[in-house]
Amino acid sequence: MTQSAENYFISYIKENGLSMTPQRKIIVETFLETEGHFSAEHLHDLVRSKVPDVGQATIYRTLKLLLDSGLADTIETGDGGALYEHAYGHDHHDHLICVHCNRKIEIFDETIEARQEEVAKQHDFKLTRHRMYLYGICPDCSG
Template identity: 35%
Template sequence: MRQEEDEFGNYLKKQGLKFTPERVVVLDKVLSFKKHFNADDLYESIHKYNKKISRATVYRTIPLLVESGLIIETLRCQGRVSYERVIGFEHHDHMVCLGCGKIIEFKDDRLEELQAEICERYEFKQVEHRLGIRGYCKECVAKGLGKG
């Protein structure tokens, strides 16, 4: 956690921003998430024990966390953006269910290699990639969603 606090602190300093106590609270909460989260999840879990942090503060801190490289935007589904932490988490790709919002993580070496090959073909230097597949999970298909 210290590493992330330092990184965020340095980033804020470079931007001429202060590492306010509110930002510390938001960062600490973000670091406690092991899975994907969205802005509302973050706000609600903070609000449970800290009523001083406004929704606006949480919403304004998220882009700073993304810019600083501590979290990434994982995927967008039905107007909601999911985020996840970067440090200490292995690269993976995502499937998201349009029915229930479930996120399935996967990693396949063949896919990773193929992407590297494609980049080579286009003489493109890959820094990162994010693959998101939208569709319907097994349970939602069983309920009749996603037909046609």
């Protein structure tokens, strides 16, 4: 049985000599409750609705721990910003990103995935993870 994401995170921070502070706990819980793609600022707003004194710097530090632990992943928005999403316990996917409205579409293509593995193997490269962003114009913005 797979351990819960929260327990996984607690194990990760203990292994790294850190502790689960009350603020860190509410940030992690709120992160895990929030589905989809969201900014650090949006997460901060959600956390502050529960605990008003949590600062933006604490959000960013905890997001870095979530990324380092493998619980979170980032999506580069193409304009220098980043969005966050769950990684642990979620199937791998890539993204189509509209450069006009910033719409994100999650995609998975077995042919592309297999080709990436082949390219890595051709270069005697052990692939551990990857992400792919395809930028363009969505149907709503092109019409």
